[in-house]
Amino acid sequence: MKSAMSKRKQKETCGASAECISQVQKILRERFCHRPSATGKLFGIEFQYRHLLELLKRTTLHGESNSALIVGPRGSGKTTLLNHVLKNLRGMKQVRGNLLEVHLNGLLQTSDKVALKEITRQLQLENVVGDKVFGSFAETLAFLLEALRKGDRTSSCPVLFVLDEFDLFVHHKNQTLLYNLFDISQSAQTPVTIIGLTCRQYMKIFKEQLSLPAEFPDEPFAQKWNDNIQHLSEDKIVQDVLQNLFHHTKDLRSLYFLLMLAVSAVSVQHPLLTAADLQEASRQHSTDSKANIVHGLSVLEICLIIAMKHLNDVYDGEPFNFQMVYNEFQKFIQRKAHSMYNFEKPVVMKAFEHLLQLELVKPLERPSARAQREYLLMRLLLDNTQIMDALQVYPNCPTDVKQWAASSLSWL
Known part of the structure; x- marks a missing residue:
């Protein structure tokens, strides 16, 4: 009885009818999926x-x-x-x-x-x-x-x-x-153009994208909703979630996907977003099939991914080719002087091609029959966070390999 009264009281307080919640979901989902036409706003530029x-x-x-x-x-x-x-x-x-x-x-x-x-x-x-x-x-x-x-x-x-x-x-x-x-x-x-965002601006986008418009049909509920979003933006848990995502990627599409997951938790029984909703959305967002594939790779394949990670760090995400990856891998071997990693070049190429088959690496263009495989430009489809998280749970990963992955610079 008490539980039923509590639910009824929450519903009366928030004015959250099924139609109202449906409108919230419709407006925000359209905004996250079609952002240029939804608000027509530019943030920070x-x-x-x-x-x-x-x-x-x-x-x-x-x-x-x-x-x-x-x-x-x-x-x-x-x-x-x-x-x-x-x-x-x-x-x-x-x-x-x-x-x-x-x-x-x-x-x-x-x-x-x-x-x-x-x-x-x-x-x-x-x-x-x-x-x-x-x-x-x-x-x-x-x-x-x-x-x-x-x-x-x-x-x-x-x-x-x-x-x-x-x-x-x-x-x-x-x-x-x-x-x-x-x-x-x-x-x-x-x-073509690229524009960076500050963390402060990132929070502004979070609030503006989740806020309901002035013309929302249920004005009292819209006011409560927007007040709640303001409180969430000041919540330490929410700030940590957003900061982690910002460090992971500056891509606004990732933010919109996170918000989409969080908004999916809203219902008549649960009419306002909570910090826990955003935490759960963050957990779902970070669940990654590609990172799970890493768990089944060989140590050699892991080393090649780490070499690509360092190339991305050094050259600011510019495309690379197999020869560059092989040279980076050789620097690691020479520094460690460890025979267990000393593979012949054709074996290393075979491991690299396996990463291509798994779609962890992607060529920039379709290779022609005359193109040399060693010099085809590639991109790594894993980011640093995915790589480091996967290494933490990789079975029996050698310590020196983990240390190499964690180093901030390549072995120059």
């Missing part, structure tokens, strides 16, 4: 937004050539920032119809030849090019841009090149595309 907008206005209105490189971790808002700028730019009367855009992606345009073909398609110049034969890449690109000219420089239509996955274009042979885009006929270029 207002200065960068104004700077980029002004730079592109000078290009479109005054014919001024510029270039910018926006740098930051995945999910930090690079594409969102650029999309906001372009949306507002296209809405300006002076700009409308006066800007041509070419969007390239290093994951799709894997060679300069493919990129040039895509530029021609997006500028709708296939018919102009026709069967013409050009002597060089530079000549072809110059012809394409010349075909867009209306007259002198002031009346030429500006072209904006957006290079997503910019670092992959750097690996193109001779970097022909990049050199010509920078050099040719005052072209405008905006390579």
